Structures are given as C-alpha cells and as structure tokens.
Amino acid sequence: MIQVENLSFFQNGKKILEDISLKVEKGDFLAIIGPNGGGKTTLIKCLLGFIKPQKGKIYLWGKELSNFKDWHLIGYVPQRAGKDLNPMFPLTLREFLHLPALLYKKNLDENYLKELLEIFGLTELLERRITSFSFGQLQRAYIARALVLKPEVLILDEPSVGLDFISQKNFYEILSNFHQKGLTIILVTHETWLLTKEVNKVACLNQRLYFHGAHEDFCIFSEKDLAGFYFHKIEHTHW
Amino acid sequence: MMELLLYLDLFRWGLLAGICFAISTALTSPFLILQRNSLFPHAITHILLLPLILLSLVKSFFPSLLHFPFLLITTLFLSYLIHFFSKFLNIFEDTSTSMITYLSLGLALLLASKTSQFDLTLLNYLFGSFVTIDKKDFLESFFVLLFSLSFFYYFKNLWLAKSFEEELPGIEFKTSQGLFLLLITLQSIVGVKLMGVLLVSSFFVFSSTVALKLSSSFSLVIPLTMFLNFLSLLFGFVISIYFDIPFSSATVISMGVYLLLLFIVRK
Numbered sequence: 454m455i456q457v458e459n460l461s462f463f464q465n466g467k468k469i470l471e472d473i474s475l476k477v478e479k480g481d482f483l484a485i486i487g488p489n490g491g492g493k494t495t496l497i498k499c500l501l502g503f504i505k506p507q508k509g510k511i512y513l514w515g516k517e518l519s520n521f522k523d524w525h526l527i528g529y530v531p532q533r534a535g536k537d538l539n540p541m542f543p544l545t546l547r548e549f550l551h552l553p554a555l556l557y558k559k560n561l562d563e564n565y566l567k568e569l570l571e572i573f574g575l576t577e578l579l580e581r582r583i584t585s586f587s588f589g590q591l592q593r594a595y596i597a598r599a600l601v602l603k604p605e606v607l608i609l610d611e612p613s614v615g616l617d618f619i620s621q622k623n624f625y626e627i628l629s630n631f632h633q634k635g636l637t638i639i640l641v642t643h644e645t646w647l648l649t650k651e652v653n654k655v656a657c658l659n660q661r662l663y664f665h666g667a668h669e670d671f672c673i674f675s676e677k678d679l680a681g682f683y684f685h686k687i688e689h690t691h692w
Numbered sequence: 693m694m695e696l697l698l699y700l701d702l703f704r705w706g707l708l709a710g711i712c713f714a715i716s717t718a719l720t721s722p723f724l725i726l727q728r729n730s731l732f733p734h735a736i737t738h739i740l741l742l743p744l745i746l747l748s749l750v751k752s753f754f755p756s757l758l759h760f761p762f763l764l765i766t767t768l769f770l771s772y773l774i775h776f777f778s779k780f781l782n783i784f785e786d787t788s789t790s791m792i793t794y795l796s797l798g799l800a801l802l803l804a805s806k807t808s809q810f811d812l813t814l815l816n817y818l819f820g821s822f823v824t825i826d827k828k829d830f831l832e833s834f835f836v837l838l839f840s841l842s843f844f845y846y847f848k849n850l851w852l853a854k855s856f857e858e859e860l861p862g863i864e865f866k867t868s869q870g871l872f873l874l875l876i877t878l879q880s881i882v883g884v885k886l887m888g889v890l891l892v893s894s895f896f897v898f899s900s901t902v903a904l905k906l907s908s909s910f911s912l913v914i915p916l917t918m919f920l921n922f923l924s925l926l927f928g929f930v931i932s933i934y935f936d937i938p939f940s941s942a943t944v945i946s947m948g949v950y951l952l953l954l955f956i957v958r959k
Contacts, residue, residue: 501861501862503861522862525862529860531857531858535856537856538856539728539855541904541905542726542855542904543904543905543907543908543909543912543913544852544856544910545908547909548909548910552849552852555849556849556850
C-alpha cells in the first residue's frame with residue numbers, strides 16, 4: 454500500500470530524516486513513535502506530498518508519489534488540528550464534513566455520514582459552528598472528516614495530545630473499531646504508553662529508523678531499552 | 693426626490709460601477725478576513741498610488757485601452773517586490789509590505805509634487821470621485837465582476853479550505869491562492885476611482901466582518917456581505933448628495949453603522 458525507500462530529508466543543511474525505508478501493508482496499524490523533533494511529522498509530510506525529500510522514493514498503491522492521483526484514499530488528521538481556527542469562522546459541522554467531497558470531487562454517502570456522526574457523538578452538533586466546539590469535539594470532527602470519503606488509510610499526527618485520559622481511551626477504542634473493520638492506520642505519537650493492543654507494527658524514529666517491527670517485539674523492550682532507541686541505534690528489524 | 697433622480701442619471705456609470713465593485717468584493721473579502729489577510733488590499737491600494745501618478749504622467753502616450761493593463765502590471769510588479777524583499781532580506785512579509793508601501797507612497801508624492809499632479813488629480817486618487825467615473829470605468833468594473841464570479845465559482849472551496857487548513861493531501865493551493873490575490877489586486881484597481889486609495893479597502897473589511905459574525909453558516913456569508921456592501925453603496929450615494937460630502941467618506945460612515953449594530957446585536 455505505502456512503501457518508502459531510502460528516504461532522506463534535509464532542511465537548511467540540517468539532517469531531519471536519513472535513509473528511511475518502511476512498508477505499510479493493507480490492514481496494518483502502524484505506530485510511528487519517537488522523541489519531539491525526531492522527524493515523525495516530516496516523514497508524514499513527505500508521505501502526503503507536502504514536502505519533497507531530497508533522496509529516496511515513495512510509492513502509494515504501487516505508484517510513485519508524483520503520479521499518484523487518488524488522494525481521497527488517504528484520510529489525514531494533522532497535528533494540532535483546528536487549534537488555529539479563526540474564531541469568526543461561521544462554518545457549521547455539516548459544511549465542514551461536506552468539504553472533502555467538494556474538494557476531491559467525490560459523492561458523499563449521507564448514510565455513512567450519519568453513522569460517523571453517531572460513532573463520534575457529533576449528531577446533535579451538525580448545525581453548530583465548529584468554532585464553538587470544545588477541543589475534544591473538534592478533534593472528533595477532524596477525524597470524522599478524515600473518514601468521510603471512506604479512505605483506505607487513515608494517517609493521524611499526534612491526535613490524542615490535549616485530550617484527557619477518558620477521552621484518549623475512547624478515542625483509541627474508536628480507532629481500534631475502525632481497524633477491525635479493515636481500515637489501515639498510521640498513528641504518529643510520542644505517547645508510547647498509549648499504544649493500543651490493536652497496533653501491530655511499531656516504527657521508532659529519531660532522524661533514522663531505530664526500530665521497525667511487530668508490536669510484540671517492541672513490547673519486549675524495557676523502559677531503559679526504549680530510552681536507548683531514542684538516543685542510540687539498535688539494530689532490530691522484523692518486517 | 694427629483695434632485696436625487698437627476699443625480700441618479702448624472703452618476704449612473706458611477707452607481708453601476710459601484711454595484712459591480714460591491715458584488716466583486718463580497719465574493720473575496722470573507723476569505724481574506726478568514727485568512728487573516730485583511731490588510732492586503734490596504735497595502736495594494738497604497739502601492740497603487742505610484743502607478744496611478746505614473747499613468748497620469750504618461751497616459752497621453754498610451755491608448756486608453758492599455759491604461760488598465762499598465763496599472764495592473766506595475767502594481768503586480770511592486771507587489772512582487774514585497775515577496776522578493778521578504779525572501780532576499782529574510783524578513784517577515786508584513787515588514788517588507790510596510791517598506792514597499794511607504795517607498796511607493798513616497799515616490800508617488802515626489803512625482804506628484806514635481807509635476808502638475810499635486811492638486812485635484814492627487815485628491816481624486818486619494819479620496820475617489822464618483823463624478824469622474826465614465827462608461828469605460830464601468831466596463832472595467834463589469835469585467836472584474838465577471839472574473840470574480842468565474843474565479844469564485846471554480847475556487848471557492850479551495851479558498852474556504854485554505855481559510856482553516858494549511859495542507860490537505862493532493863490539494864494544491866498555490867494556483868488558487870495566486871489567482872485570489874490577483875483578483876484582490878484587480879478589484880482594488882477598479883475600486884480606487886470610486887473610493888480613493890485611502891478608503892477603497894473598507895469594502896473588503898466592514899460588510900464581510902459583520903456577515904461573518906452574524907451568519908449561522910458559511911453559506912449565508914457571501915449573500916449577506918453582498919447585501920451589506922450594496923446597502924452601504926446606496927446609503928453612501930444618498931448621504932453624499934443630501935449632505936454634500938464625498939461619496940467615499942459617506943459610504944465608510946454608513947459601514948461604520950454596521951459595527952454599531954453588531955455591538956447592539958451582540959449585547
């Protein structure tokens with residue numbers, strides 16, 4: 454589905470990503486973990502074509518990124534989603550959720566939209582301005598919007614930052630349900646203790662990919678080992 | 693009443709150009725506000741004074757059909773300098789905007805003072821003149837309206853998405869944003885003769901802000917902005933005739949009433 458080959462990215466002469474290779478298969482739940490500034494968001498931005506890496510190749514559904522056209526197959530929830538919303542914005546949740554269909558020129562399945570609203574507890578808020586939402590509601594609205602065109606892959610960049618413990622738990626339960634229904638998920642986080650048991654692959658990134666393998670293998674490591682991943686290279690690959 | 697009808701006939705091109713301008717700006721100004729870029733037309737119109745003075749000096753050498761393209765190209769060139777200086781000197785864009793704006797204004801005043809333009813022409817450019825608008829000006833406004841409508845039709849969803857989203861997979865904002873800023877420049881140029889360099893950007897701010905505040909959904913914002921722009925144009929026209937004050941100031945004052953109403957509604 455998604456394949457990254459020897460990807461390197463530099464900014465102002467500074468190395469951000471070095472020689473990253475990874476593969477995401479259909480049905481995977483991949484958690485990309487790593488310290489702040491470790492290049493997690495940069496990797497996602499490369500995958501989504503927002504920035505161009507100086508080296509390496511990215512293949513989406515077998516096509517090279519520059520030739521890929523079916524972007525509606527990828528749902529994306531950015532880091533700090535909605536935090537900079539202009540408070541004057543009179544955009545209702547209905548308008549917000551319909552926008553992807555208009556941008557990607559796809560039909561919106563209204564029944565599926567209703568289903569999503571129920572799952573995320575947003576049904577009552579459909580005609581309300583999204584600027585009046587709490588942070589948790591806004592976060593759920595962004596995830597619902599990322600799923601509205603029934604994508605095959607959902608990419609979430611630090612989605613649970615700022616949510617309280619109960620909301621985080623509910624959030625990961627919802628994600629697990631979608632994963633069980635066949636959705637491929639790529640989750641970027643630095644909160645390793647939050648990794649749900651649904652996660653089947655882990656990639657540990659700090660400029661370089663220090664670990665990439667199955668979640669069970671990742672769980673073997675102690676906190677000390679984990680700290681080691683952040684600072685030293687540990688050769689451990691289990692794709 | 694009879695007096696008003698007489699004026700209506702006399703100022704018909706001004707009114708028609710004003711209506712086109714009011715509709716055009718309603719199509720772009722809400723996005724401008726949401727993108728926190730409401731000072732952009734203000735900067736553009738101040739930059740525009742230099743091309744306007746230049747044009748008044750050389751217009752006898754050009755056929756009148758080329759006047760509008762001349763203004764557009766020189767204004768776009770000066771706007772490009774903002775971007776260039778920002779990149780070249782590695783400074784924020786709002787800083788380079790201020791510098792280019794002041795340089796343009798300074799040069800414009802210098803040219804005006806050293807030529808015979810430091811009189812009525814300059815005043816007309818600064819505060820606008822409803823009387824001097826002719827059929828050609830109306831046609832220019834009409835064409836800008838047609839551009840605005842077609843750009844709005846094709847790019848409104850992208851402009852809307854850009855208002856709260858920095859990046860979306862597979863969506864390229866560069867072209868739509870470039871055309872958006874070009875459209876604002878075109879609208880500013882046709883609005884200057886009506887409202888003057890100093891007050892033309894009011895059409896980009898007041899009505900859309902009130903509409904954004906009062907609308908329950910975004911779909912209502914554009915029609916409400918259009919209505920409010922049209923209303924202020926009409927009030928501005930009537931007030932300017934009855935009280936014999938400049939049209940541009942009368943229009944802005946009537947727009948100011950919206951703010952007052954907004955305070956009352958909010959309370």
